[in-house]
Amino acid sequence: MFDVQRIRQDFPILSRKVNNKPLIYFDNAATSQTPKQVIDAIVDYYSNYNANIHRGVHSLSQEATDKYEEARLKIKDHFNAKHSHEIILTSGTTHGINLVAHGFGSILNSNDEVLVSALEHHSNIVPWQMLCEATGAKLKVIPMNNEGELVMTEFDKLISNKTKLVFVNHVSNALGTINPISYIIAESHKVGAAVLIDGAQACPHIKPDVQNLNVDFYVASAHKMCGPTGVGMLYGKEEWLRKLPPYQGGGEMIAEVTFEKTTYADLPHKFEAGTPNICGGIAFGAALDYMNTIGFDAIANYEHQLLKYATKKLKEIEGLKIYGISAQKTAVVSFNLEGIHPYDIGTILDKMGIAVRTGHHCAQPIMDFFKIPGTVRASFSFYNTIEEIDCLIDGVMKAKDMLS
Template identity: 70%
Template sequence: MLDIKSIRADFPILTQHVNGKPLVYFDNGATAQKPQVVIDAIAKYYEEINANIHRGVHHLSQVATDVYEESRLKIQKHLNARHSYEVLFTSGTTFGINLVANGFGQILKPGDEIIVSHLEHHSNIVPWQFAAERSGATLKVIPMNEKGELMMDEYVKLLSPNTKIVAVNHISNALGTINPIEFIIEKAHEVGAAVLIDGAQATPHLKPDVQALDCDFYVFSGHKICGPTGTGILYGKEKWLNQLPPYQGGGEMIKEVTFEKTTYACLPHKFEAGTPNIAGGIVLGVAVDYLNAIGFDNIEAYEQELLDYATKRLQEFDGIEFYGTSEHKASVISFNFTGIHPYDVGAIIDKLGVAVRTGHHCAQPIMNYFNIPGTIRASFAFYNTKEEIDIFIEALKKAKTMLS
């Protein structure tokens, strides 16, 4: 059981008012709020140990290096990665996907195939389009059904010996659908394809075990799990990270440089060129510790309560259309009111202190499937409450009355 009152006290932003109303923050799918322990850790780094890391002989550099690498070990344990050097610090999910797609773009050839799904965020579509254009490979798409679920029978038909990489999200950011990634990974491996899982929307709600999943790559963003913006993780199996070329060149990623030839550093430094976001990497480990102390089983159970309660309350409305009605969902609800633009609803309830996301959520192919411009998306976190959902419902009633 979660002590929600105590948890909410950890998040100073939740005490503020917006337009004279208590803030109700239901835009967690875009970014999570930060607990005081994370905020304090950022200040502590700059106040006490700010220095560049790796190879520095002075005290502060050694301390900063040790703490930075301790954070990598925390995340290795969190993901159950086999080796710490399979855990790469990035600036976020988008960077991690681009790193892998850029590498595949250099090793794929005409006739090879890339598979993505209809449920992907643009960040897991566009980089693969780049890779296909550069290599001459073909991009194929797993279709979805009206419930917002991927059609696994069609996926199996798409697979062939030419399939080299399958890239799908663990949870849809736009609909909340939890995809059957275990099945997706297993079937891809049967034809010798690698699999990248976009875990940006999954890691706030559950604890992935990359060895149990047997995925080849798993990416996520720090800011969605109560960590700093500009941070993220790319997990990659050692064999693949060794095979892929570096994404960027510069300091840290080299073993030896001459004007004639450069040799690359060992993992993980091969992919970590330049001065990293040192404070962000360290504090990401603090955020992971914070969430693990609460417990992901507790988070999952409580957020399911919020999802069920919000769904029931929203069903009280006439003229409401839900998008993404899969049986297996995270705490995300996408919906519209008949004849009302989602932006107008979002703008009105903002005046009442309620923050939601409206638009296509960087998932335009999903909106095109439903023939809509976008949705109203409410996404819940473990620090939200049923009382906030009630405020949300009352705000929607006012908005609907004004716009009808």
């Protein structure tokens, strides 16, 4: 039995009040909350072995280095990478995407094509636009339908021998749609294209196996997975990481420096210039330990029940429309009330202690497709409850009564 009340005890913030109401946190797609096990790892680092890593001969440096590299191994095992040096520790998903985009700037030319999907976050659109502007390559878009799913027959038409790169999110942050990435990866490889999957929204709910997927690049952020902000990971196949040039220059990413010539360090340090977020990396490992202790199958099953319940209850509200109704979804419900701006709904919910996200969710093309300014997005995690969803329904009804 999934003991959500016991799990909730691990999250100190869930016991606080907002506007004199018990906090109900439904903004997990933006940032998840942090359990005390991860907080303890952060405190332990700064209390007991805070030091810069790699090359230091003193004990604190060696201890910090060991802990940091242990975290890299945890990430490698979690995502089932073949080698730990295929895991590049970054500041987050956006950093990882830009690292890859920068690298392909020396590879693409004006005859090449790049595919992105209509369901992307801005961080998986803008870097590729910049790449295409710099190289002359053509950016093409896999369209979406009214259910919030990619139109795969159009993908089949778009993919060609000119396609060199394909970028798709594993899960839509705005709608919760789970994309058919296995098919996309396989078909892209048939024409020799590399594939990057934005896993920021998938990883809190799904445990990706990068070897089984046979994906070329996969990116994620710790702060979506019970970890701290400012740290994430890029997985890249070794052969691709060796082909790409460094993203930044500086300390750590070098083998030898003279004023005449610099040679670069081996993987993964080639892409990790400067002092990293040491504590963040260690805490990322602690967050993975915590989530794996609960179990991703258990998390997925419980969150699916939350999603089903919330969807059913929201559909009963007259004038409410849900956006993104794919059969394959994570625990996200994006909706609007007829004639009411989503910001106004979010403001009333906040007065009741309920945290939701309102706006375009950094996915303006999706909102343009539906011809709306934005949505109210309630995104659930394994520490949320049915009772909290009942409070959300009451809050939406109150907003409707006040604003209609």
